[in-house]
Amino acid sequence: MVxxxxxxxxxxxxxxxxxNDAYSIDGLQPTAVCLSDLxxxxxxxxxxxxxxxxVAPWGGGTRAAIGNRPARLDRILDLSxxxxxxxxxxxDLTATVEAGISVAELQRHLAExxxxxxxxxPLPDRATVGGTLAVGGSGPxxxxxxxxxxxxxxxxxxxxxxxxxxxxGQVVKNVSGxxxxxxxxxxxxxLGVIAEVSFKLTPLPQGEATLxxxxxxxxxxxxxxLAVFHSVVTPLALAAYDAAVDERAHVxxxxxxxxxxxxxxxxxxxxxxxxxxxxxxxxxxxxTTVEALxxxxxxxxxxxxxxxxxxxxxAPLMSARASVPPTKLAEIVETIANGDSPAALRCExxxxxGYGTALIHWFADGPEPPTHAIxxxxxxxxxAVHAVGGRMNIERCPLPVKAGLDMWDQVGxxxxxxxxxxxxxxxxNVLNPGRFVGxx
Amino acid sequence: xxxxNSLITELKAIVGDTYVVxxxxxLIVYEYDGSVDKGLPLAVVLPDSAQDVSxxxxxxxxxxxxxxxxxxxxxxxxxxxxSEGGIVIALTRMTRILEVDVENRIAVVEPGLVNLELxxxxxxxxxxxxxxxxxxxxxxxxxxxxxxxxxxxxxxYGVTTNHVLGMEVVLADGSIQWLGDRTRESTGYDLRxxxxxxxxxxxxxxxxxxxxxxxxxxxxxxxxVFKELDDASAAVSGIIGAGIVPAALEMMDDLCIEAxxxxxxxxxxxxxxxxxxxxxxxxxxxxxxxxxxxxxxCRQFGPMEIRTATDAGERERLxxxxxxxxxxxxxxxxxxxxxxxxxxxxxxVEVLARIKEMSVESGFPIANLLHAGDGxxxxxxxxDERKPGDxxxxxxxxxxxxxxxxxxxxxxxxEHGIGxxxxxxxxxxxxxxxxxxxxxxxxxFATGDLFNPGKVFPTGASCADVFQAAVSKVGxxxxx
Ligand SMILES: Cc1cc2nc3c(=O)[nH]c(=O)nc-3n(C[C@H](O)[C@H](O)[C@H](O)COP(=O)(O)OP(=O)(O)OC[C@H]3O[C@@H](n4cnc5c(N)ncnc54)[C@H](O)[C@@H]3O)c2cc1C
Numbered sequence: 001m002v003x004x005x006x007x008x009x010x011x012x013x014x015x016x017x018x019x020n021d022a023y024s025i026d027g028l029q030p031t032a033v034c035l036s037d038l039x040x041x042x043x044x045x046x047x048x049x050x051x052x053x054x055v056a057p058w059g060g061g062t063r064a065a066i067g068n069r070p071a072r073l074d075r076i077l078d079l080s081x082x083x084x085x086x087x088x089x090x091x092d093l094t095a096t097v098e099a100g101i102s103v104a105e106l107q108r109h110l111a112e113x114x115x116x117x118x119x120x121x122p123l124p125d126r127a128t129v130g131g132t133l134a135v136g137g138s139g140p141x142x143x144x145x146x147x148x149x150x151x152x153x154x155x156x157x158x159x160x161x162x163x164x165x166x167x168x169g170q171v172v173k174n175v176s177g178x179x180x181x182x183x184x185x186x187x188x189x190x191l192g193v194i195a196e197v198s199f200k201l202t203p204l205p206q207g208e209a210t211l212x213x214x215x216x217x218x219x220x221x222x223x224x225x226l227a228v229f230h231s232v233v234t235p236l237a238l239a240a241y242d243a244a245v246d247e248r249a250h251v252x253x254x255x256x257x258x259x260x261x262x263x264x265x266x267x268x269x270x271x272x273x274x275x276x277x278x279x280x281x282x283x284x285x286x287x288t289t290v291e292a293l294x295x296x297x298x299x300x301x302x303x304x305x306x307x308x309x310x311x312x313x314x315a316p317l318m319s320a321r322a323s324v325p326p327t328k329l330a331e332i333v334e335t336i337a338n339g340d341s342p343a344a345l346r347c348e349x350x351x352x353x354g355y356g357t358a359l360i361h362w363f364a365d366g367p368e369p370p371t372h373a374i375x376x377x378x379x380x381x382x383x384a385v386h387a388v389g390g391r392m393n394i395e396r397c398p399l400p401v402k403a404g405l406d407m408w409d410q411v412g413x414x415x416x417x418x419x420x421x422x423x424x425x426x427x428x429n430v431l432n433p434g435r436f437v438g439x440x
Numbered sequence: 441x442x443x444x445n446s447l448i449t450e451l452k453a454i455v456g457d458t459y460v461v462x463x464x465x466x467l468i469v470y471e472y473d474g475s476v477d478k479g480l481p482l483a484v485v486l487p488d489s490a491q492d493v494s495x496x497x498x499x500x501x502x503x504x505x506x507x508x509x510x511x512x513x514x515x516x517x518x519x520x521x522x523s524e525g526g527i528v529i530a531l532t533r534m535t536r537i538l539e540v541d542v543e544n545r546i547a548v549v550e551p552g553l554v555n556l557e558l559x560x561x562x563x564x565x566x567x568x569x570x571x572x573x574x575x576x577x578x579x580x581x582x583x584x585x586x587x588x589x590x591x592x593x594x595x596x597y598g599v600t601t602n603h604v605l606g607m608e609v610v611l612a613d614g615s616i617q618w619l620g621d622r623t624r625e626s627t628g629y630d631l632r633x634x635x636x637x638x639x640x641x642x643x644x645x646x647x648x649x650x651x652x653x654x655x656x657x658x659x660x661x662x663x664x665v666f667k668e669l670d671d672a673s674a675a676v677s678g679i680i681g682a683g684i685v686p687a688a689l690e691m692m693d694d695l696c697i698e699a700x701x702x703x704x705x706x707x708x709x710x711x712x713x714x715x716x717x718x719x720x721x722x723x724x725x726x727x728x729x730x731x732x733x734x735x736x737x738c739r740q741f742g743p744m745e746i747r748t749a750t751d752a753g754e755r756e757r758l759x760x761x762x763x764x765x766x767x768x769x770x771x772x773x774x775x776x777x778x779x780x781x782x783x784x785x786x787x788x789v790e791v792l793a794r795i796k797e798m799s800v801e802s803g804f805p806i807a808n809l810l811h812a813g814d815g816x817x818x819x820x821x822x823x824d825e826r827k828p829g830d831x832x833x834x835x836x837x838x839x840x841x842x843x844x845x846x847x848x849x850x851x852x853x854x855e856h857g858i859g860x861x862x863x864x865x866x867x868x869x870x871x872x873x874x875x876x877x878x879x880x881x882x883x884x885f886a887t888g889d890l891f892n893p894g895k896v897f898p899t900g901a902s903c904a905d906v907f908q909a910a911v912s913k914v915g916x917x918x919x920x
Binding site: 091093114142147159163164166167170171172173174177178179180183185186202203204206226233234266272273321323324389393410413415418421424425437 | 544654722875
């Protein structure tokens with residue numbers, strides 16, 4: 001269904017709006033069209049392909065900064081109205097939704113049935129399901145439930161020429177045909193536009209509790225986190241952050257230099273036991289304080305930890321996401337955050353311990369340092385990550401820095417396969433040209 | 441012929457004479473896998489390294505001989521069945537555990553390693569490899585990766601793809617590349633992710649980086665016996681609906697019970713219509729709380745009896761009937777055709793009732809074994825291949841069961857793969873455009889038709905023609 005109302009960009013369903021800064025990507029201001037159904041999306045893509053336009057799918061725009069600067073960009077496809085819940089059967093613990101639904105809205109529906117989708121991106125009120133998958137990012141809950149790609153059961157994608165294709169299914173166990181959705185999770189919309197997704201859901205734990213422990217060194221804090229990782233307890237989330245993060249975001253009422261937040265869930269006795277175990281692991285690890293948060297504080301703390309670096313209040317000059325083997329986190333945080341820096345930037349880190357993710361944010365206290373100095377900071381950090389066998393992608397930085405620095409880490413030889421994938425699915429280079437790895 | 445001889449000579453130069461099998465009598469063991477198809481290769485090569493594999497791939501490509509990778513050959517959809525006149529690369533010499541990183545819970549292994557041997561090897565560190573296909577005593581990690589194998593304990597912990605971080609592969613151009621690495625997040629397209637479950641059609645896996653899990657503190661197994669299958673199904677829905685995702689949730693029907701009773705004397709009560717086997721693990725408190733809740737739910741559906749066990753030996757006894765079923769089916773009929781499909785869990789009652797109808801109408805008994813927790817069905821159509829026409833009929837019933845699975849919102853295969861067995865059914869689930877999009881992975885991996893040609897995608901032949909005979913060649917100790 002296409003409504004022909006022409007107001008704010010997001011209301012102008014099916015109409016092409018003029019260039020405007022509501023949809024700017026890296027300073028480029030394309031035209032935009034807002035779509036509310038699959039047919040409209042398919043038509044918009046086949047038209048764009050015919051006219052040789054470069055398009056970028058747009059969810060909530062929360063992570064529009066991710067990727068290299070587009071080589072070309074003519075039109076935004078706003079999917080935020082493609083937001084229906086197509087199918088939800090709580091008893092099956094599965095749901096199929098259109099890609100433009102916001103993560104928060106979906107979670108509200110699921111919560112009514114005592115369930116949730118174990119994906120917690122920044123800014124979930126705006127972040128859409130499709131956008132979150134396209135950037136492949138999640139938040140701290142991936143600790144127990146895995147990468148978002150592990151929760152996708154099936155996917156409907158509109159290809160660059162407008163063809164609608166499906167893969168996977170709506171059931172939790174399936175090996176029929178190739179698992180195509182894997183290419184689109186983290187594919188930044190360069191091989192097709194995610195239109196509909198079927199997910200595996202998780203029951204909400206009967207009870208939850210969050211502990212925050214303070215330590216006087218990064219090493220101690222991360223070691224305590226690893227001790228939890230190795231213990232009999234399986235937390236819902238496990239995040240380490242430093243005092244600077246806390247000062248900026250007011251994460252929780254527990255203060256200290258280096259903080260470890262442990263989120264636990266379960267039935268009453270299980271929860272008590274898990275709390276006991278984690279408390280004692282933190283004490284053994286040299287914690288100066290260990291406190292359980294009240295319910296409201298806990299909810300707020302996890303929201304702030306997931307949003308950090310993406311909401312207005314905490315927006316850094318530059319952010320990176322490093323993925324390393326879990327035991328190497330302390331080493332890279334030490335090197336990157338505490339080493340000397342070629343530019344006067346303050347480095348603040350947030351780690352998903354046990355999973356091996358470090359979110360590294362740099363803030364300029366004074367005037368913005370020169371472009372080359374910022375780039376040098378990123379390059380050194382990347383070297384430190386490589387030294388421990390990890391990879392680091394830069395998720396945001398000042399536009400001039402993008403010109404001389406690849407936002408994506410090297411992918412090595414498989415880049416040839418990736419280029420051929422692009423040729424197969426988007427030979428006209430319609431979708432997000434130039435934003436992905438290796439100039440794809 | 442001379443060309444074939446020269447290929448064999450080249451292969452021998454790569455891996456040594458001993459590791460090229462080409463005499464017709466010796467090749468017969470490689471003609472089958474666990475499915476119903478067969479194909480005689482020109483030669484079977486047993487490489488010892490990725491370099492060997494690469495050279496073999498180059499030689500085969502030059503001679504335009506198709507290649508089929510092979511692990512233990514336990515696949516149930518014909519994935520490892522050779523292409524006539526092609527080369528089989530058997531990875532059963534490459535069985536090393538190259539590294540166990542206990543702190544990061546990672547293992548790096550070769551593809552020929554037997555699944556269970558990995559868990560055995562890391563057990564001392566309190567770790568295990570979670571995917572546990574019922575064939576785990578023999579099937580290989582490479583085969584698990586290619587089929588994205590599941591197992592009874594995948595309900596809570598996920599199937600193979602959730603446990604593979606990276607792998608070294610040999611592509612059709614002979615290059616050796618790493619897809620993925622030791623970290624949990626990837627950069628660029630998740631090539632590792634599409635390769636898992638691609639049934640040997642895109643690349644040959646030569647090393648795998650796997651995630652290991654820590655062993656739970658406590659485990660409890662519950663066995664609940666019901667008079668009616670419907671009650672057991674309702675209990676399954678009740679358990680999932682109560683927000684419990686047990687480690688395993690298995691079910692079997694009256695025919696399976698009869699077979700198990702006859703062979704392993706599991707001691708099920710007379711008149712049992714369904715057995716539910718539930719396993720919970722984790723903190724001992726969690727195990728207690730969840731198992732109590734599960735018993736409470738089961739009791740709502742009037743079970744004939746509920747047994748529980750926590751120590752390993754006792755638990756093994758509760759599993760014995762379940763594990764013995766497949767071998768025991770042979771007591772009921774000379775042959776069975778094992779079907780693998782998944783349905784939404786809430787459709788269990790409906791689908792099992794319709795399978796029962798099919799059985800009554802056709803006169804073929806159908807025994808139902810289910811990974812009920814994730815809706816994965818394994819109905820086995822019992823028949824006698826010596827009766828003319830019965831094989832075909834059994835296969836047709838299998839096809840109708842798959843149609844039914846898709847009709848209720850399910851899929852063609854939950855864990856055994858498409859291979860040769862189900863390729864003609866793909867259009868039930870996927871449009872031309874869907875399959876076309878999948879098929880484009882081959883040019884992207886530059887595979888051509890070198891690896892496992894003619895599988896997964898439909899050829900246009902009728903399903904029953906594709907099968908020669910439906911004789912499952914699984915031993916008496918086997919279980920699905
Ligand atoms: C009794 C029995 C019980 C079973 N139970 C289960 C179960 O519970 N769950 C389940 O999922 N499956 C089950 N299966 C099916 C089978 O065991 C699995 O599919 C297993 O993963 C196959 O491993 P394999 O080593 O035997 O592979 P094979 O049968 O040798 O090969 C399977 C496929 O993998 C490809 N392949 C093998 N090695 C490589 C490699 N290194 N690189 C690329 N491709 C490769 C082959 O070409 C083929 O397409 C069962 C089978 C039997 C006989």
